[in-house]
Amino acid sequence: MARRNDHSRDEIREMALAAAEKLVSAQGAKGLSARKVAAAIGYTVGTLYLVFDNLDDLILQINARTLDRLHDRMLEELARHKDPMERLLQLGHTYISFADEETHHWELVFEHRLPEGQQPPEWFREKVARMFSLVETSLEPLATTRSPDEIKQAAAALWSGVHGICILAISKQLDVAGVDSVQDLTHSLMSNYLRGFVGSNR
Amino acid sequence: MARRNDHSRDEIREMALAAAEKLVSAQGAKGLSARKVAAAIGYTVGTLYLVFDNLDDLILQINARTLDRLHDRMLEELARHKDPMERLLQLGHTYISFADEETHHWELVFEHRLPEGQQPPEWFREKVARMFSLVETSLEPLATTRSPDEIKQAAAALWSGVHGICILAISKQLDVAGVDSVQDLTHSLMSNYLRGFVGSNR
């Protein structure tokens, strides 16, 4: 058998990504395999390799779409609030909520590892950087006395913190630590850090 | 072939764990497989299943040993300092250094996922809880006006933050965010948070 031409390259690509996302959201990273994706779209495994370099490439494409959804949510949230402090806090809550709602997708973004020594492509790194920028610009009006470099550092610290809460919450390790509300914890982390950061000059 | 009796059950167990740890530290989680471990110790794959429930069980045992090493390092660090603030800050740096030195082992602890719906056994959760306790008790003398519950929450927030920095640093996502020193970032996170937490009453 061979030659079908039912779908264009782009259509196959889109079908494959949709099928893969369905597998991931239902069963997580372990539930994803090239063979299952191929079966789900009615093509042979070989066909996937005409459209993606390999499974890592496919995963990178899924992750790009996840990061886009997350970024959209954060932008919407920023549009909803005017008070600078409120904006920043809501950004944190949006991040946590997203991780909670799309747990498997969120995990795939941050826990997928490329083969030893390989770096994600530039366009992917850009999507991560964009998220940090959002935090930075939201932080600026709250710390007008600080240098751009200090703000960059603070945004990174703040976002690492929120990210860490997400990770530990998802892997259920915060229950162990006796935390009952993840959103309260996030609020505590952000507001205390900000009080420390804004309130003094060293 | 069959029956060799060269090694006791416990010896096989120890040999397997050592071989597995060697694989992980050299190549990360992806480099680990039951077949490779068996080959490395000169037994058949089947033999591994006489000593471990399955690969997840083997990984849990490796992770337990990693958590023990980390805990030891943290205890040593606490013994080296008297000033409460210094103790807490050094705890953070120790955590980061450990993750930096034993990256693959550290990743295996926090990124290995049990099959959907399965929880780590109680003895494992205990080892994680023990780490949070260390932070809690180090935090206490710095915030004498706070309730035990507030201190618990603060320890969780603080440790989530340090943990988040570790994760992002290991996955190289902090370079993207324009951070040059991970230890500086950790210091900034902890000291600003503590200033906020200690300095005020709400």
Add this chain to the structure above:
DNA sequence: ACCTGAACACCGTTCAAGT
């Protein structure tokens, strides 16, 4: 030109059968 089918080199896990 487009896709398949089969191959290759791997997996985790089980268990009847050999010594």
Add this chain to the structure above:
DNA sequence: ACCTGAACACCGTTCAAGT
């Protein structure tokens, strides 16, 4: 009693050959 060897049901990736 202890361990093997072979089987089963999966993997990712490649590529000659069919239409």
